[in-house]
Amino acid sequence: LRRIKYDTGISRMSWAARWYGDIARVDPHGDAQLVQAQALLKRWNWDFDGQHSGQALAAILLRTGQKWHYPRRPELDPRDSLAKAAGYLQRHFGTLDPPLGTVLRLRHGAVDLP
DSSP, X not given: OHHHHTOOBOOTTSHHHHHHHHHHTOXXXXXXXXXXXXXXXHHXXXXXXXXXXXXXXXXXXXXXXXXXXXXXXXXXXHHHHHHHHHHHHHHHHSSSOOOHHHHSOEEETTEEEO
16 A cells, blocks of 8 residues: 555556657647657656656646546647647746756745655
8 A cells, every 4th residue: 555655657558648648649840849848758757756857747748638637528639738838847947857846846834845
């Protein structure tokens, strides 16, 4: 139970894996940022342990996928979703690959943790 509770990985057989696959198949139409974002996701280790590259982008895309998957709505456009996620990271963090703990924070009063 402890191993399962603290598992931070994504199954390659889950709905999310299909979503990431759709994103990987997006034609970037010469958009350099989309090319970089797809390359970053290709190197991602399918984990959210905060120790590897690509995790912040993958986490944002997972949240985007949850918006349509759980309420059983049609899948959002993968190209648009990738562009928005990449644009958000670039705009707010100055990079497509900030550390996951920089993007996802637990804040309560004076406590501010990755």
